[in-house]
Amino acid sequence: xxxxxxxxxxxxxxxxxxxxxxxxxxxxxxxxxxxxxxxxxxxxxxxxxxxxxxxxxxxxxxxxxxxxxxxxxxxxxxxxxxxxxxxxxxxxxxxxxxxxxxxxxxxxxxxxxxxxxxxxxxxxxxxxxxxxxxxxxxxxxxxxxxxxxxxxxxxxxxxxxxxxxxxxxxxxxxxxxxxxxxxxxxxxxxxxxxxxxxxxxxxxxxxxxxxxxxxxxxxxxxxxxxxxxxxxxxxxxxxxxxxxxxxxxxxxxxxxxxxxxxxxxxxxxxxxxxxxxxxxxxxxxxxxxxxxxxxxxxxxxxxxxxxxxxxxxxxxxxxxxxxxxxxxxxxxxxxxxxxxxxxxxxxxxxxxxxxxxxxxxxxxxxxxxxxxxxxxxxxxxxxxxxxxxxxxxxxxxxxxxxxxxxxxxxxxxxxxxxxxxxxxxxxxxxxxxxxxxxxxxxxxxxxxxxxxxxxxxxxxxxxxxxxxxxxxxxxxxxxxxxxxxxxxxxxxxxxxxxxxxxxxxxxxxxxxxxxxxxxxxxxxxxxxxxxxxxxxxxxxxxxxxxxxxxxxxxxxxxxxxxxxxxxxxxxxxxxxxxxxxxxxxxxxxxxxxxxxxxxxxxxxxxxxxxxxxxxxxxxxxxxxxxxxxxxxxxxxxxxxxxxxxxxxxxxxxxxxxxxxxxxxxxxxxxxxxxxxxxxxxxxxxxxxxxxxxxxxxxxx
Numbered sequence: 001x002x003x004x005x006x007x008x009x010x011x012x013x014x015x016x017x018x019x020x021x022x023x024x025x026x027x028x029x030x031x032x033x034x035x036x037x038x039x040x041x042x043x044x045x046x047x048x049x050x051x052x053x054x055x056x057x058x059x060x061x062x063x064x065x066x067x068x069x070x071x072x073x074x075x076x077x078x079x080x081x082x083x084x085x086x087x088x089x090x091x092x093x094x095x096x097x098x099x100x101x102x103x104x105x106x107x108x109x110x111x112x113x114x115x116x117x118x119x120x121x122x123x124x125x126x127x128x129x130x131x132x133x134x135x136x137x138x139x140x141x142x143x144x145x146x147x148x149x150x151x152x153x154x155x156x157x158x159x160x161x162x163x164x165x166x167x168x169x170x171x172x173x174x175x176x177x178x179x180x181x182x183x184x185x186x187x188x189x190x191x192x193x194x195x196x197x198x199x200x201x202x203x204x205x206x207x208x209x210x211x212x213x214x215x216x217x218x219x220x221x222x223x224x225x226x227x228x229x230x231x232x233x234x235x236x237x238x239x240x241x242x243x244x245x246x247x248x249x250x251x252x253x254x255x256x257x258x259x260x261x262x263x264x265x266x267x268x269x270x271x272x273x274x275x276x277x278x279x280x281x282x283x284x285x286x287x288x289x290x291x292x293x294x295x296x297x298x299x300x301x302x303x304x305x306x307x308x309x310x311x312x313x314x315x316x317x318x319x320x321x322x323x324x325x326x327x328x329x330x331x332x333x334x335x336x337x338x339x340x341x342x343x344x345x346x347x348x349x350x351x352x353x354x355x356x357x358x359x360x361x362x363x364x365x366x367x368x369x370x371x372x373x374x375x376x377x378x379x380x381x382x383x384x385x386x387x388x389x390x391x392x393x394x395x396x397x398x399x400x401x402x403x404x405x406x407x408x409x410x411x412x413x414x415x416x417x418x419x420x421x422x423x424x425x426x427x428x429x430x431x432x433x434x435x436x437x438x439x440x441x442x443x444x445x446x447x448x449x450x451x452x453x454x455x456x457x458x459x460x461x462x463x464x465x466x467x468x469x470x471x472x473x474x475x476x477x478x479x480x481x482x483x484x485x486x487x488x489x490x491x492x493x494x495x496x497x498x499x500x501x502x503x504x505x506x507x508x509x510x511x512x513x514x515x516x517x518x519x520x521x522x523x524x525x526x527x528x529x530x531x532x533x534x535x536x537x538x539x540x541x542x543x544x545x546x547x548x549x550x551x552x553x554x555x556x557x558x559x560x561x562x563x564x565x566x567x568x569x570x571x572x573x574x575x576x577x578x579x580x581x582x583x584x585x586x587x588x589x590x591x592x593x594x595x596x597x598x599x600x601x602x603x604x605x606x607x608x609x610x611x612x613x614x615x616x617x618x619x620x621x622x623x624x625x626x627x628x629x630x631x632x633x634x635x636x637x638x639x640x641x642x643x644x645x646x647x648x649x650x651x652x653x654x655x656x657x658x659x660x661x662x663x664x665x666x667x668x669x670x671x672x673x674x675x676x677x678x679x680x681x682x683x684x685x686x687x688x689x690x691x692x693x694x695x696x697x698x699x700x
Contacts, residue, residue: 034050035265097112129266130262138157157173216236219235237250281334309362309363310362311372349362380400384398401437402435468690511544522541541574572600603625
């Protein structure tokens with residue numbers, strides 16, 4: 001009888017499993033097949049009684065192992081056996097292999113081994129299962145064909161000879177005729193396609209190729225009898241000369257019981273594997289599988305430099321419902337909760353039930369905190385909708401704790417602990433909400449929502465202003481240009497620095513419109529200064545790749561310069577190294593178009609990314625900007641000094657201008673001047689200033 005997972009006690013289930021095991025052992029004894037399995041991780045090996053008999057070993061005194069089996073194989077067959085084993089593990093298909101084994105008493109036996117790999121949910125090989133059959137008699141009969149022709153004719157095995165060209169039957173022994181139900185004369189008018197309807201030309205050609213390299217081949221087919229019934233056959237095939245013509249002598253054996261045995265064993269193994277890794281109530285991954293998925297997420301995220309969020313979810317008021325209405329109602333509630341949680345996440349995310357009313361979710365490849373926030377809000381909304389079970393209308397809510405990889409931790413235990421801690425914070429806050437592990441992160445999540453809304457209002461109300469940081473020539477101490485820098489004049493918060501809102505502007509796509517505002521205002525100031533006879537030099541504008549990727553960017557750039565009477569020779573556009581290398585081919589094309597208008601191009605933050613010199617030399621760059629991270633300790637850190645010298649040397653070799661940013665001390669200035677970089681910007685000369693103070697600077 002099948003095991004009833006809901007009604008059977010553990011004792012009853014074990015008895016049923018034992019009965020199944022005894023049934024399989026009886027089947028094995030009748031079919032004279034030896035069953036075996038090998039755990040590929042632990043190498044633990046199990047043999048049936050028949051397997052011990054085939055190898056001539058005593059069960060009571062023998063510890064089965066893969067190494068013991070390999071030691072029994074005749075030396076000449078060992079290498080081929082290892083190759084077939086490796087092929088089976090890699091392909092996952094049933095592999096049949098014939099070889100010789102030497103029993104402890106010195107007796108040599110021919111055996112046929114059938115094996116198949118069993119894989120886990122990650123498609124990784126975990127176990128080999130199969131059977132062993134002693135085929136010594138078949139091989140001996142093959143070697144003594146003339147002397148044993150009568151035995152062949154009356155053998156219970158199916159022995160047939162087939163025309164190698166047309167696949168007609170040339171001979172079929174009594175065993176084959178009886179098994180198929182055809183007379184000798186009937187089979188003479190037939191081909192193997194008539195008795196093997198599923199067989200195709202491609203499979204036969206593959207067998208031919210196998211026989212070119214080997215003396216024999218093994219094939220498994222489903223044969224059809226005259227009455228239309230079907231059965232499984234395994235055949236040993238060997239090329240021969242029969243009546244002066246080429247001919248797949250086939251030694252076939254009915255393996256229907258063996259196939260059924262293997263199928264039952266595989267099904268049972270799959271069921272046990274599933275039960276070991278899934279919750280019986282909700283069919284979700286259980287704690288064991290969840291932990292494995294969490295470990296895999298950490299490995300994958302570390303390798304690909306991606307982030308993920310871990311959500312720990314507890315159903316509010318579940319215990320009261322479970323205790324007052326009964327476990328059967330509680331179970332139905334958990335099933336519905338699991339369904340709603342699953343509907344709230346993506347296909348690639350992992351939802352698991354740890355036990356009771358505790359669930360966890362792994363949100364893979366999240367880009368920002370907002371991604372986790374949106375899912376958490378969706379869960380909170382979905383979970384508090386009314387649930388009808390039988391005659392009861394129930395209301396539950398959820399408390400959710402969130403930890404982030406790698407911000408909170410890179411360790412599985414910590415991430416789980418932190419998410420659990422955050423979940424209790426959510427309960428303390430009144431339930432029916434979510435909390436990040438760090439209170440700062442929770443505040444930041446809400447702050448970003450408010451910030452994005454405020455950014456959109458700032459664009460609408462023109463709250464952005466432009467500051468300029470002068471660039472100087474060290475030798476002449478004269479202004480050579482200005483870098484335009486955005487500032488946000490918030491009506492309540494005052495002046496908001498770029499670091500607070502630029503990352504969010506880039507993520508939300510608002511950076512394109514903000515950059516356009518900076519470009520227009522900065523060009524307007526420069527045009528007026530030149531008109532007034534001042535000499536501000538070149539205007540340096542930071543160019544986001546999102547803006548560069550806009551189809552009409554170049555057209556709008558030229559139109560803006562024309563309307564403001566701004567000369568192309570006054571402009572220098574700065575692009576970051578990392579952004580260029582993300583799309584080098586597209587960047588080269590666009591930047592060449594810009595360069596053709598006479599606009600200077602500079603590469604910003606040089607040395608902090610992963611440049612390809614092959615692409616770098618193709619870019620129409622005029623200037624390299626040495627990042628302040630190298631300049632900061634240039635006079636005390638040998639590595640920074642060496643990198644800076646190398647950048648200067650590279651710039652000179654490519655005939656590029658050089659400028660260093662973040663210069664704050666005289667020692668830094670002197671080092672740069674000594675090593676060939678004459679243009680700088682930094683607090684040593686001037687901090688970023690509003691337009692009014694820049695005008696005063698230029699006038700002085």
